[in-house]
Structure formats: structure tokens, C-alpha cells
Amino acid sequence: xxxxxAEIAVESLKREGxxxxxxxxxxxxxxxxxxxxxxxxxxxxxxxxEQGAVHAADGYARSTGKVGVALVTSGPGAxxxxxxxxxxxxxxxxxxxxxxxxxxxxxGNDAFQEADVVGITRPCSKYNYLVKDIKxxxxxxxxxxxxxxxxxxxxxxxxxxxxxxxxxxxxxxPENAELRSYKPTIEGNKWMINKAAEExxxxxxxxxxxxGGVILSGASDEIRELAEITSVPVTTTLMGLGAxxxxxxxxxxxxxxxxxxxxxxxxxxxxxxxxxxxxxxxxVTGKTDAFAPHAKIIHIDIDPTSIxxxxxxxxxxxxxxxxxxxxLLSTLKEKVRPQWxxxxxxxxxxxxxxxxxxxLSYQFEENIIKPQYVIERLYxxxxxxxxxxxxxxxxxxxxxxxxxxxxxxxxLSSGGLGTMGYGFPAAIGAQLANPGxxxxxxxxxxxxxxxxxxxxxxxxxxxxxxxxILNNRYLGMVRQWQELFYNERYSHTxxxxxxDFIKLAEAYGAVGLRATxxxxxxxxxxxxxxxDKPVFMDFVVDWKEKVYPMVPAGAPINEMLFDxxxxxxxxxxxxxxxxx
Amino acid sequence: xxxxxxxxxxENKFGVLSRVAGLFSGRGYNxxxxxxxxxxxPNVAIMTIVTxxxxxxxxxxxxxxxxLIDVIKVQDxxxxxxxxxxxxxxxxxxxxxxxxxxxxxxxxxxxRIVDSSQKTYTIQITGDExxxxxxxxxxxxxxxxxxxxxxxxxxAREGTKGK
Ligand SMILES: Cc1ncc(C[n+]2csc(CCOP(=O)(O)OP(=O)(O)O)c2C)c(N)n1
Ligand SMILES: [Mg+2]
Numbered sequence: 045x046x047x048x049x050a051e052i053a054v055e056s057l058k059r060e061g062x063x064x065x066x067x068x069x070x071x072x073x074x075x076x077x078x079x080x081x082x083x084x085x086x087x088x089x090x091x092x093x094e095q096g097a098v099h100a101a102d103g104y105a106r107s108t109g110k111v112g113v114a115l116v117t118s119g120p121g122a123x124x125x126x127x128x129x130x131x132x133x134x135x136x137x138x139x140x141x142x143x144x145x146x147x148x149x150x151x152g153n154d155a156f157q158e159a160d161v162v163g164i165t166r167p168c169s170k171y172n173y174l175v176k177d178i179k180x181x182x183x184x185x186x187x188x189x190x191x192x193x194x195x196x197x198x199x200x201x202x203x204x205x206x207x208x209x210x211x212x213x214x215x216x217x218p219e220n221a222e223l224r225s226y227k228p229t230i231e232g233n234k235w236m237i238n239k240a241a242e243e244x245x246x247x248x249x250x251x252x253x254x255x256g257g258v259i260l261s262g263a264s265d266e267i268r269e270l271a272e273i274t275s276v277p278v279t280t281t282l283m284g285l286g287a288x289x290x291x292x293x294x295x296x297x298x299x300x301x302x303x304x305x306x307x308x309x310x311x312x313x314x315x316x317x318x319x320x321x322x323x324x325x326x327x328v329t330g331k332t333d334a335f336a337p338h339a340k341i342i343h344i345d346i347d348p349t350s351i352x353x354x355x356x357x358x359x360x361x362x363x364x365x366x367x368x369x370x371x372l373l374s375t376l377k378e379k380v381r382p383q384w385x386x387x388x389x390x391x392x393x394x395x396x397x398x399x400x401x402x403x404l405s406y407q408f409e410e411n412i413i414k415p416q417y418v419i420e421r422l423y424x425x426x427x428x429x430x431x432x433x434x435x436x437x438x439x440x441x442x443x444x445x446x447x448x449x450x451x452x453x454x455x456l457s458s459g460g461l462g463t464m465g466y467g468f469p470a471a472i473g474a475q476l477a478n479p480g481x482x483x484x485x486x487x488x489x490x491x492x493x494x495x496x497x498x499x500x501x502x503x504x505x506x507x508x509x510x511x512x513i514l515n516n517r518y519l520g521m522v523r524q525w526q527e528l529f530y531n532e533r534y535s536h537t538x539x540x541x542x543x544d545f546i547k548l549a550e551a552y553g554a555v556g557l558r559a560t561x562x563x564x565x566x567x568x569x570x571x572x573x574x575x576d577k578p579v580f581m582d583f584v585v586d587w588k589e590k591v592y593p594m595v596p597a598g599a600p601i602n603e604m605l606f607d608x609x610x611x612x613x614x615x616x617x618x619x620x621x622x623x624x
Numbered sequence: 625x626x627x628x629x630x631x632x633x634x635e636n637k638f639g640v641l642s643r644v645a646g647l648f649s650g651r652g653y654n655x656x657x658x659x660x661x662x663x664x665x666p667n668v669a670i671m672t673i674v675t676x677x678x679x680x681x682x683x684x685x686x687x688x689x690x691x692l693i694d695v696i697k698v699q700d701x702x703x704x705x706x707x708x709x710x711x712x713x714x715x716x717x718x719x720x721x722x723x724x725x726x727x728x729x730x731x732x733x734x735x736r737i738v739d740s741s742q743k744t745y746t747i748q749i750t751g752d753e754x755x756x757x758x759x760x761x762x763x764x765x766x767x768x769x770x771x772x773x774x775x776x777x778x779x780a781r782e783g784t785k786g787k
Binding site for chain 2 (some may be wrong): 141162166167170171174191223224226347350351352
């Protein structure tokens with residue numbers, strides 16, 4: 045029996061196991077929306093902006109590992125998805141974005157609502173397609189899911205002209221997608237893995253740096269086993285948070301610009317840096333020439349272009365983190381195990397000393413809410429059992445520092461692109477994929493306004509997402525840079541009028557709660573968690589607070605700035621800590 | 625900075641050229657010349673790209689090319705014994721007194737006159753870069769009006785391994 049293109053598209057999505065699509069309609073996707081109208085298996089979540097749809101698909105993907113799907117119309121619908129696609133690309137998130145396109149015979153004519161989507165998305169997607177013939181539709185969808193989710197994952201765009209959705213053809217579903225030109229390397233080179241094992245055995249001061257690739261490949265257990273049997277401390281990048289439990293005694297927390305003192309010191313002092321599924325982003329390395337100056341570097345990554353892109357590597361291993369680590373672990377177990385704990389004893393002691401000297405800290409105050417306090421309370425009250433999404437800015441960094449992530453896929457944040465407006469729609473996607481789970485967007489008052497319209501989506505689909513707004517009335521992170529590096533010239537970072545978030549929440553049919561004093565914080569959190577509606581928690585926090593430690597852009601990562609109030613602390617001076 | 629000739633086998637589909645070109649422009653790498661054509665297999669095309677960079681850049685370029693979904697194979701011919709050829713069409717307008725000299729040089733370079741008018745000759749020259757450059761240099765004093773270059777094409781020699 046013949047089907048039309050819209051039916052073929054929907055049927056193909058079902059074959060890929062799709063149950064939810066985030067989308068927004070328009071002229072050229074009407075055929076597909078018509079099929080979805082009474083479809084029993086796929087639910088379309090109507091967002092209020094196409095950017096929201098893509099971020100929601102991304103949050104859905106990050107929290108589950110499944111491919112997230114968005115469906116939008118041509119022209120402005122498609123161009124509205126670009127930030128979402130670029131966000132997913134930078135963080136290697138598997139999503140498929142279907143954009144409607146004007147009929148094939150009009151393509152190139154500057155037709156109404158035409159945009160060159162393949163051209164626009166080429167540099168910000170993993171791959172893209174323009175489907176010109178209905179016979180290619182099913183196989184294109186099959187391929188798109190395969191490309192999005194395999195190798196180094198990423199967003200794939202399918203541009204689908206309207207006439208292709210109305211043409212008819214026999215539905216033929218290819219069971220496999222095979223591309224002769226696309227064969228990701230999964231297994232690591234054995235010889236290199238052996239060398240890595242040898243170096244681990246020799247090193248006195250090793251450190252593991254685990255990135256987002258560990259989460260994508262599901263290698264958390266392997267990292268943990270590796271760390272434990274070889275007694276190597278682990279630092280997790282922003283994208284890797286949750287790959288190794290922060291509460292573990294071998295955890296160093298996050299490295300880099302706003303990383304912990306002990307993670308950065310450990311990297312700089314190490315003699316062996318074992319990088320796994322991370323790509324040496326400049327926010328992690330600081331000045332690359334001065335990064336880990338004494339260390340040999342082992343680097344596992346599935347993407348060969350990540351290796352030796354920013355820093356030179358001694359032992360490169362191209363492959364999937366989980367597969368390579370499994371092999372490495374069996375190699376390590378075969379060998380006579382050296383006295384790991386013994387050879388690392390001095391190193392782990394040094395690290396404990398660093399941890400003791402400069403833990404992550406802030407000055408609690410009775411009368412004004414410190415933003416870090418809010419996050420600590422969120423952690424305590426949820427017992428850490430929550431999916432946290434973030435916006436971008438100080439809120440993101442405090443969320444990374446003060447909530448302790450012990451499980452993968454519980455921290456969803458736009459790391460690579462740094463997209464304000466990501467967290468809220470991503471939380472909606474994560475909530476849809478994880479019913480019953482607590483999902484909290486840790487937000488800034490600036491960022492939340494970038495996709496605030498999605499409150500309607502959360503209310504209508506009964507997705508009880510909680511948003512903790514760290515309301516400092518500023519574009520705080522930019523203000524922090526102006527304070528530290530631009531002589532306190534606060535050019536256009538004061539938001540002046542911040543909306544009344546309580547009234548705003550209520551206007552949408554959600555719940556709004558506010559805390560202005562530390563003593564009110566717990567009540568607000570508890571009340572928010574006990575309501576089954578979306579909640580905006582407006583925490584009016586100290587606007588002066590800054591994120592510390594901080595490595596100025598381009599400086600070596602051991603040159604950290606700390607809170608001045610700490611610097612003045614005499615006891616710390618006596619311990620002779622190099623402050624800058 | 626060394627110059628590399630990179631041979632890239634790609635799926636012969638629309639849009640592939642822009643993916644390859646975009647890779648270079650998006651990362652600030654320069655393409656000195658580029659030529660594209662079908663291979664024996666009609667759905668496979670071969671691109672010959674001449675580019676410049678230090679070892680790190682060339683390594684990134686070849687890796688990034690390999691990463692493109694439509695790229696089947698990448699070969700940096702710098703490391704391989706290979707033959708390279710380029711074709712130029714050059715239009716000269718010699719003075720009466722220089723005509724014989726122009727024709728003589730063309731002969732020495734095994735060029736062919738492919739078009740002529742009362743005042744001009746269009747000459748076709750094929751060869752490696754040195755030969756082509758030398759020919760252009762010799763023609764300059766005689767009076768060059770126009771040049772088009774095909775861009776380099778290259779093939780590894782049979783039975784050779786990396787240098
Ligand atoms: C879409 C977008 N525009 C601009 C920026 C630059 N930027 C980074 S942080 C920041 C301030 C964010 O303010 P807010 O959401 O209030 O967070 P805070 O730093 O105050 O916690 C800005 C403007 C960005 N990251 N994303
Ligand atoms: Mg703010």
C-alpha cells in the first residue's frame with residue numbers, strides 16, 4: 045500500500061522508537077501535522093518558540109541518551125532553530141531536527157518563507173539533508189538517526205519540501221544504515237592501550253580528566269573502576285559532571301576557569317594527565333602552553349579531530365570511551381598489579397591538603413541570600429536526587445560548583461556554546477522524558493527571560509519543572525568581568541526592571557514563590573517540590589556576589605583569583621598559598 | 625608552513641563541495657587550488673586540494689576532511705611519491721617582432737596553440753607547477769593578456785609507499 049510522504053515520515057520516526065516530538069507548525073509542515081493529529085503513538089509537544097523545541101529535544105536526549113526530535117516549519121521556523129542546533133552540536137548531543145521546506149520546484153526562487161536551511165545549518169550540524177525525492181525519505185530518516193547517535197553524536201537536520209510530504213510511494217524501511225564514507229572508530233589501538241596501562245603503572249602523580257564523552261558513551265562505571273583500582277583522582281569538566289561521583293573521595297570536582305583549586309593544582313602538578321572524552325576547551329586549559337606542564341598526556345576520544353587540536357598528546361587513543369576503558373581495565377587486571385595505593389600515597393596526601401586549604405566556599409550571611417546557599421539547600425533538600433539544568437552565567441557556574449552530581453545525565457548545561465535560554469526548555473524536555481523525577485532549572489534573571497514563553501508549554505503539558513531564579517538584577521557574569529577587568533564600568537549589565545516573577549508565573553497558570561532572606565529559602569524550596577505544577581522560585585540574592593575561584597581568560601589555570609575576603613584571611617596567608 | 629597536495633575521494637552528491645570548502649573557510653585555512661571531477665565510479669568524485677600549513681594545521685585539515693560524512697578517503701600526497709599536473713590557458717598578444725619567439729618557446733614547452741586571432745594567441749600548457757610557472761615567466765615580457773589555471777590534479781605513483 046502506498047503512503048504519502050507525511051505518513052512515511054511519521055512511520056519512519058516510529059520505527060526509530062520516537063514517542064515524543066517537540067514542534068511548531070506552519071504552512072509547509074501541515075501534511076505532517078495532519079498525520080500527527082490523530083496518531084496514537086507519537087505525541088507532539090507544542091512549544092511556544094522553535095528554539096524552545098530544539099532545546100527541549102536536546103534536554104530529552106541528554107537526560108535519556110535517546111535521540112531527541114524537533115519538527116518545525118520553513119523559513120523563520122527553521123532559522124529559529126539555529127541556536128538550538130548549534131548548542132547541541134557543540135556539546136555532541138544526538139537530535140534530529142526536521143524542517144519543512146517550500147516545494148522543490150520553488151526552491152531557490154526566494155519563495156515565501158524560504159530559507160537555505162541546508163546552507164545555514166551546514167557549519168552547525170553534524171550532517172544535513174534536503175530530501176528531494178519521496179523514495180529517499182525513509183532511508184534518509186534511518187540514516188539521520190544513525191548519524192546523530194553514533195560516533196561522536198550530534199544534531200542532524202532533515203529539510204523536507206512540502207511536495208515530498210504529499211507525494212506517494214511504497215513504504216520501504218531499511219533495517220540498517222550503512223555508509224561507506226562514515227565509519228566511526230570504536231575500538232582503541234591495543235598497543236596504545238598497553239602503553240597507557242604502562243604509564244599508569246609508572247606515574248606518581250596522575251590525574252584523570254573526564255569529559256562529556258564519558259557520559260555519552262556510558263562509561264561512568266568504567267571510570268570509577270579505573271580510578272578505584274589504580275588510585276587516581278578524577279576531575280570532571282562541566283560537560284562531564286556526573287560521570288564520576290563528586291562525593292567520591294577521589295573526586296576533584298571541576299577544573300578550569302571556575303574550577304576548584306585542587307583540580308587545577310592537581311592538573312598543573314601532575315606527571316600524567318589521562319584525558320577521557322574531553323576536548324581541551326579553552327575554559328578548561330586556560331593558557332594552553334602552560335597547561336599541565338609536567339604531564340605526559342594520554343587522550344581517549346572518539347573524534348580524531350579532538351586529539352592534538354589544542355594540546356599535544358603523547359598517547360592518543362581514538363575510540364569509544366567505554367570500549368577503550370573496558371579493554372584498558374582488562375589489560376590492567378592481567379598485569380601484576382603494582383602497589384597502586386602505595387605509589388600514590390604522597391600524591392593523594394598533597395591533594396587532600398589542597399582540598400583542606402581551599403575548599404569551594406562562600407561567606408554565608410544572615411540578612412541576604414547568597415546564591416551559593418540556594419544551591420546548597422537545593423542539594424540538601426532534594427538529597428541530590430534531581431536532574432539539574434542550568435542557564436548561562438554565574439548561575440551555571442554555581443550550579444556546577446555547589447550541587448554534587450553523583451550520577452550521569454543529571455546535569456544538563458550548554459557548555460560549548462554557552463546558550464542563555466537553554467536551561468528552561470531543556471528542563472521541560474527532561475521532565476517529559478523522566479516523569480516523576482524532580483527537574484530543576486537553575487537560572488539567572490537574565491537568562492530565564494530568553495525562553496520564558498515556554499512556561500506555557502510546561503503548564504499545558506503538566507510538566508512540573510521547577511525554576512530556581514538566582515535573581516541578582518544583573519547579567520551577573522558579565523558584570524563580574526566588568527568589575528574585575530573593566531574598572532567597574534557596568535555598561536548595560538544592570539537589568540533595572542526585572543519582571544515580577546511571581547505574577548508572571550501566575551499569569552501563565554504556574555506557581556510563583558519568593559525568598560528574600562536566607563531563612564525563607566528552605567520553605568520556598570520545600571513548597572516548590574511539593575507542588576505538582578511548574579514553579580518559579582524567585583530568590584532575591586546578593587547582586588555583589590562573584591564566582592570564585594576564577595582564572596582570568598588566557599592565564600595558566602593555577603593563577604586563580606579568590607574572594608578578597610578570603611585573601612585577607614591571615615591564617616591562609618600563613619599557609620603560603622600562591623593567590624595569583 | 626609547507627604546501628600539501630591532498631587528494632580526497634568523496635560521494636558525488638550535491639552539496640559536498642560546499643562542505644569541503646566550508647571546512648576550510650570556517651577554520652581559517654586557505655585553499656590555494658581545488659579541482660573536482662568524477663572518477664571511474666560515477667557516484668564517487670575526487671578532489672585535489674592544494675593547501676598550506678604547519679604540521680598541526682595539516683593534521684587537523686586531514687582529520688577534519690576525514691570527519692566529513694561524505695568523505696570516503698583522504699590522502700596527503702606530501703608523504704607519497706606522486707605525479708602532479710596542471711593545465712593553463714594563456715592568451716598572449718605579442719608584438720610582430722616577438723611572435724616567432726613566442727611560438728618557439730611554446731614548442732619547447734610542448735604547448736599547443738588552441739586559438740588565435742589577428743593580435744592574440746591562446747596557448748595550452750600542461751605540466752607540473754615549475755614548468756607552468758616558467759612558461760608564464762617567459763611569456764610576461766612578450767605580453768600576457770589573460771590566464772586561467774585548472775588547479776592541480778594529482779595521483780600517487782603505483783607501487784610506492786610513503787616517503
Ligand atoms: C544568548 C546569549 N547571549 C549573551 C550571552 C553572554 N552572557 C554570558 S553570561 C551573561 C549574563 C547572564 O545573566 P543572568 O542570566 O542573569 O545570569 P547571572 O550571571 O546573573 O547568574 C551573558 C549576557 C550568552 N551567554 N548567551
Ligand atoms: Mg542575573
